[in-house]
Amino acid sequence: MNPILHDSLQLKTRRQFLGHAGQFSLGAIAMHAMQQKAGAAMVADNPLIPKKTHFAPKAKRVIYLHMSGAPPHLDLFDYKPELVKRSGQDCPDSILKGRRFAFTTGVPKLMGTPRTFARYGKAGMWMSDACPNFHTIADEICMVRSMNTDQFNHAPAELLLFTGHARQGRPSMGAWATYGLGTENQDLPGFVALISSGTQPSGGQGCWGSGFIPSVYQGVQCRSKGDPVLFVSDPAGMNRAMRRKTLDALQDLNQQQVAEFGHPETVTRIAQYELAFRMQTSVPEVMDISQEPQHVIEAYGAKPGESSFANNCLLARRLVEKGVRFVNLFDWGWDFHGTSEGSGITTGLTAKMAATDKPVSALIKDLKQRGLLEDTLVIWGGEFGRTPFREGRTAASAVLGRDHYPDCYTLFMAGGGVKAGFDYGSTDELGFSVAENKVHVHDFQATVMHLLGFDHERLTYRFQGRDYRLTDIHGHVVKDLLA
16 A cells, blocks of 8 residues: 655554544644644643632532432421321322322322421421431531422432433533542542442442543542552552553653644543552552541441441541542432332431431531531432322332432532521422422532532533533522522
8 A cells, every 4th residue: 555645644554544534624624733732731731730710619629428319308307297297198189290200100198207307406407316416417507408300210310410411421520520620639539439338329430420521530439448449559560660661651652642633531541640650659548547546437437447438438538638629429228119128218217327427427527627617518418309108119018118209309518618507498388399499400510610619601611512511501509508
């Protein structure tokens, strides 16, 4: 095959020709020039260096505690005396008409909570007996009782919550935050994901993925037992000096590719190799909770060497203390349909809260004691709510359960610029609809971005000819939540 010449570029093989053919149109040439410019800038500036925000942020970092499966808000926070009074009655037709449910057909029975409620904190915040440790942080949290989502199945609802879209492929909230902020510690990832209860969220790794933005901004999944990060250790027969030489050789090859193609993912590859090398010493140290004083370990209910939600809460504090921007904790097991004793809103919910409300309360108190809560936003919640009636398929069971419900649910936040000891929004007397101050998932996302110092409409990434953002084309900042 004769060599093919294009300007000063000599292509000697079919593969080289096909690889460059797409660059020969005017549009492709222009795009290539822009990519080269962007790529050069990214090489000059580490993509994870700290970056300026649109305005002064209230929060410098986020700890997002996601209860995968959707906690039953009516049995935890949203007290409905009228629903208790009418428990066992048929749901009114006017309420059910036109609504969809995941597992309920026919006319279900209203179900008031079997839990005992009381008011806590200076504001008299309603909470149930299922979360006794949360009672002690009532004056620190901002309770949002009027959340609303569009999705009633777990995976789409989690993806909508974390990526702004109900299908895979969009950047997650943590990726957007890291893309906008960079990281304060160049030896650690900007975004870390931690899993407990043995299962990933239904939305999968897309909940902490980077979608179409450079993958250097995706969450790094760490483990609280064993090697913190898979494959971060040197393989057998390779020492650290040899690893360094190998990375230097790879970097030379990658730099050549950047100079030729200017692709941002090549810059990402360089940054990730270098970060992984630095992480070999920094990650094991920060992930070793045995270094903590015994009274701190006991306050969280943590057990060094094990894998648990309590351990992950303590790890989250250690990570943000070291400069990690966004830490996402995913805890599986909150799908309270009542199909078994462990999934009911009496015994099952009691057991689940016993493993979680102590470490969450300890985390918020610990952050405050260390002076970190003021600029660390802590979020606790699920992907949607639970029905004010008993799930139909388990109606004959002795175990009480609730179906999926997107129309209203509750989450809470603490620190990071939100009002403390504050109740926001409400649902109607039976808990079927938001009665006051509806907060859609996109509004919530816009508010989180605002607290981090970003106008959610301006924090964008251009992909396939369009500027994308976390909130898609929706969302308004809920200013009433801001301190």
